[in-house]
Amino acid sequence: MVQSANKGIDANVALGSADLRKRLKLDGKEFDAELKRVGNLIEEAGIEIVRVSFLDAHGILRTRPIEARHFRQVASNGMPTTSAILSMDTANNIAVPIFSADGGLGREDMGGGGDMYILPDLKTFKSLPWEPKSAMVLGDIYLRSGLRCPFDPRFQMQEACARLNAMGLKFMGGVEVECTILNVTNGRLTMEDSGMPATPPAVAPLQHGYQYFSSDVVDGAGDLIADLREALIGLDLPLRMIEPEWGPGQIEITFDPLLDVDAADAVVYLKTAVKQVARRRGMIASFMATPGLPNAFSTGWHLHQSLVDCKSGVNAFLSQDEVISDLGRNFVGGLIEHFAAGAAFSNPTINGYKRLNASPLSPKFATWSHHNKGAMVRLIGGPGDQTTHLENRVGEPAANPYLYMASQIFAGLDGIERKIDPGDPVSDPVLLSDKPIMPVDLIHAIEALEQSSMYSQSLGEEFVNYYLMIQKYAINRFLSTVTDWEHREYFERF
Structure with missing residues (x-):
């Protein structure tokens, strides 16, 4: 043909x-x-x-x-x-x-x-x-x-990987992403509801109630999970697990790690498969961080990452004596050094900061810790452990995978090149007062990106200016919209 x-x-x-x-x-x-x-x-x-x-x-x-x-x-x-x-x-x-x-x-x-x-x-x-x-x-x-x-975001990821490859290293990215899948009870299929953006559909949970890791909840979502599993495996993606998460309709999908651009490409296919399979079942799958629905839980995207030696295939974060190699430690230093500007890519929506600020399960400070999930960066593994890697826990599921991963690579490379020391991993990443807090909203993240010479150099000033422009346009549109909160707060009282 x-x-x-x-x-x-x-x-x-x-x-x-x-x-x-x-x-x-x-x-x-x-x-x-x-x-x-x-x-x-x-x-x-x-x-x-x-x-x-x-x-x-x-x-x-x-x-x-x-x-x-x-x-x-x-x-x-x-x-x-x-x-x-x-x-x-x-x-x-x-x-x-x-x-x-x-x-x-x-x-x-x-x-x-x-x-x-x-x-x-x-x-x-x-x-x-x-x-x-x-x-x-x-x-x-x-x-x-x-x-x-x-x-082109894929170009930025390719450039980041090329810089790593020139150093004899490859990026290894592992996906652990959550979303919300609900039944559509009213699709709002009217011309009045079909604006830009359209009125979201009315929805209902897949089953009554929920409970973390409940066997009954897992079984109740069995038919949906079977369809998602068939689609993801049919795409030849390295599926590790699909399971119901904490809230109603919340699903978590985990992949085995992949190298370089393949890691980001896999996320594109993951989101495409989940949304389109759900639609064909009369459902809607949303990768929005914090849906505006009663009892909905916030969703995140935990990005697992390490570097691999191109020649030997050995994990470059591995140390026989320390919890992580010097190179890995400096990589962490770069992530923490550029955490605020990096949030513009790991959390690129206005809604994403509702999760960071409100959810007790999301990190609040720019810290790293050994195994503690309350830190922005969690180190998993330790001395002699071949699987030693980092988990960035602040990302939102709506993040562009190419820009999320590329921004992590460039920040880590800066840490390696400048030998940035992140200090010792903290044992209690929650009760801290001397550590910088995560950006409180997208405006602060965009301001940090605007001031970042590292990202202007690595991503290119042309791209950063473009990204700032489209994000500021969205922010201005949001700020000019009268919210339900404002109307209730001011209309009658004043």
């Missing part, structure tokens, strides 16, 4: 930017082998539609579905899509003048809301178990000039 798709195609109707991959010197034997593998998969699985996808800076998956017979062209030429997508906030409001000569983003090759190109990474091509005859592939964004788009 794929091999024959290009025969007799008129250049005037060809997709994408002609021979983009060849012009960028990204073709060759490895690409040919991958294209042949994907072509065989399309034939054998009877794939008819391929969803060519990328993640925007908000962590929202953007997709253009293409008929499978055209996929070979897309693999070589890229899938064209408007650059305006990168100019939107989380509700699809346009934040910049997209039709200006520079697209409102300071780049002539993004002017006028014109095309950019999603060049598929064929190694991420997967059949979708829940959607017959469909597949999905993640791609990298290229501009009309042929340059990588600096606003």
Whole structure:
């Protein structure tokens, strides 16, 4: 199917930017082998539609579905899509003048809301178990000039991993992410409810009551978990566990650790699978940190991470005598040094700070501890333990996986390069008065990022300015909205 798709195609109707991959010197034997593998998969699985996808800076998956017979062209030429997508906030409001000569983003090759190109990474091509005859592939964004788009979050993760690789190291990331899955009782399918953003649906719990690790609750969610498990394993993801968590409809999913960009790609597929499988069951899956629902519990994303020596495969955080190696200790130092600015990526939504401030189970201070879960960074393992690694416990599930992980890598690298000492791990990370507190809201995190020379240098000043711009747009929109609290507090009284 794929091999024959290009025969007799008129250049005037060809997709994408002609021979983009060849012009960028990204073709060759490895690409040919991958294209042949994907072509065989399309034939054998009877794939008819391929969803060519990328993640925007908000962590929202953007997709253009293409008929499978055209996929070979897309693999070589890229899938064209408007650059305006990168100019939107989380509700699809346009934040910049997209039709200006520079697209409102300071780049002539993004002017006028014109095309950019999603060049598929064929190694991420997967059949979708829940959607017959469909597949999905993640791609990298290229501009009309042929340059990588600096606003592409996957590019930032690739750059972070490249810096590590140049030092003979690889990033190992383990996923432990929570979400809330509820039955939809009223989808609010009216024009009045279909704004930007739309009115959320009315929901009900999957079962009556809840209790942490209750066998009855686990059994009651069995059918849903079976469907999620089938989808995740069908995507060839390294599933370790799916289980009900603390609150009504709260689910936690854990993966085995993966290396470099694969760790972040896996989270993209995880969220996609969970949301779309739930939708097909008449449910809604939300990765919002603190849903505004009675009795709903806050959800988090604990990021497990370590570094691996490229040649030996040995854990670079391992020490035979100390709880962690000197390199690992300095990595912790970088995480703590840049905790406030890093929160702009680990907790990128206004809502995420409702969890940090209100939940008694979320860390409140920039500390590290050995095994104690009350710290921002928990060290797991110890002398001689091959599994020694760090767990960042502040992240929210809505975080963009590429930016969350890249920001951790860059902060850790700064700690390594400057040999930052985080001090001794604390034994009681809760009752502290001399340690810096986590940002109280997104505004403070964005202010810290704006002042961070390290992130401007590592992520690039162009990207940081772009990220600040879209986040400030969201913050200003939030601050200009009259809340229910304000109306109740002031309307009658004043």
